[in-house]
Amino acid sequence: MNIYMHGIHFWIFSFFIFVFGCCVGSFLNVCIWRLPRGESIIFPPSRCPNCAHLIRFYENIPIFSWIFLRGRCSACSGTISARYALVEFLTGFLYLMIWLKVLETGQSPLALIRYFVLTALAVSTFFIDIRHFIIPDATTYPAMLAGIIVSLFFPESFGFENTRQSFVFSFAGALASLIFMSLAVIGGRAIFKRDALGWGDVKYMGAVGACLGIPGAFFTLMLGSMSGSVYGLCLMGISRKGLKTVIPFGPFLALSSMVWIFYGEKLLAMYLKLFRR
C-alpha cells in the first residue's frame, strides 16, 4: 500500500504540495506581469507598479498578503489586482488536484515533476496570451527542455522502466508537435492569407509533447482546436468584425492540456471507441 495515501503522511504531503503550488503561482505572477513587457524576471525585486514601493518579504506571502493588505499597496494604497491571489490559489489548487490524481491512478510520484512543469506553463500562458496575444519563449523553451531532461533522468515519471523508452516518448512528442504545428502555421498562411496560429502556439505544443508525449499532444490539439473554434464562431456571431475576429489560441491549448492530465486517457479511449464499431 502506498504510504502517501493514508493518515498523517497524506495530510502533510497534501498541505505542502498546496503551499508549494501557491509559491510557484507567486513566481508565475512575476512572469505574467514582466515577460510581456520585456522585463527580467530575476532583477530588480518586486515593486508596487503605482509607487515603486519595494515589496517586503512579509508582503509577498502567497494569498495571505493580498488578504491582509485587503488588495492594496501598504505605501500608496493603490489597488493590487485580485489576479495575484487568484493565480496563487489556482496553481496551488491544481497542484493539489494533480497530486490526488497521481495517487488515485497509482502513477509514480515522480510523474508530478512533468505535470507541475506543464501546469505552470499552462497557467502563465493562459493569463499572458489572453491579454497580450503572445506566448513568451522564456516560458515555452524551459518547459520543453524540462520535459526532455526529466525523461532522461526519471523514466518512472513517464511510466517507463528505462530511460530510452521515456526519452523516445518525450522527444518524439516534442518533435512531432513542433513539425505538425509548424506545417499548420505555414499552411494556414498560404491558404487563408492570415495568421490563425502563431509561433508561440507551435512552441507551446512542443512543450506539451515533451511533457505528455504524442497522445497528450494529439488530445490537447484536438480539444484546443474544437473549443477555440466554437468560441471563435460564437464571438463572430456577437461582434460585427466577422472573419476579422481575432482570438488567442494559447488559453484553449492551456485548458486542454490540463483536461488531458485529469481526464485525458478516459476521454481518448471513449473517442477511439467511436471508430471501433
Ligand SMILES: [Zn+2]
Ligand atoms: Zn504602491
